[in-house]
Amino acid sequence: MSDRPEELSDLVIEVVDSIPAGRVMTFGAIADYLGRGGPRGVAGVMARHGPEVAWWRVVRADGTLPPYLMFDAQPHWLIEGTPIRHGIVDVRRALWQPDE
DNA sequence: CGTGTGACTGGGC
DNA sequence: GGCCCAGCCACAC
Numbered sequence: 001m002s003d004r005p006e007e008l009s010d011l012v013i014e015v016v017d018s019i020p021a022g023r024v025m026t027f028g029a030i031a032d033y034l035g036r037g038g039p040r041g042v043a044g045v046m047a048r049h050g051p052e053v054a055w056w057r058v059v060r061a062d063g064t065l066p067p068y069l070m071f072d073a074q075p076h077w078l079i080e081g082t083p084i085r086h087g088i089v090d091v092r093r094a095l096w097q098p099d100e
Numbered sequence: 101c102g103t104g105t106g107a108c109t110g111g112g113c
Numbered sequence: 114g115g116c117c118c119a120g121c122c123a124c125a126c
Contacts, residue, residue: 026108026109027107027108027109028108028109031108038108038109039108039109040105040106040108040109041108042107042108043106043107043108044105044106044107045107046107047106047107050107055107058107059107060107060108060109061108061109061110062109065107066107068107069107
């Protein structure tokens with residue numbers, strides 16, 4: 001089959017947009033699911049297209065986000081009922097995979 | 101086409 | 114639990 005070098009941006013955005021409320025995915029998990037880009041590649045997409053997606057549903061492997069986003073992310077996690085532990089996302093419980 | 105940088109990650113101290 | 118370092122991939126200049 002023809003693997004078209006579809007833009008990583010569109011692929012990442014599509015995955016993020018498919019994450020249900022109350023769940024999250026790590027940068028590495030998204031990269032691993034797509035099999036391309038790597039965590040840095042996903043990060044680059046979020047940095048550029050973050051505002052147009054549910055950016056608060058994409059967190060680091062330890063369930064945190066950069067300080068400037070942690071502040072705005074809190075209410076989103078609270079409203080969506082995202083599993084929180086010590087003020088940060090409990091990735092062990094909140095992590096979601098498209099295969100489900 | 102080489103270099104630098106980033107919303108990352110895991111391992112070591 | 115924290116900080117530091119090296120590896121990683123895509124993109125901008």
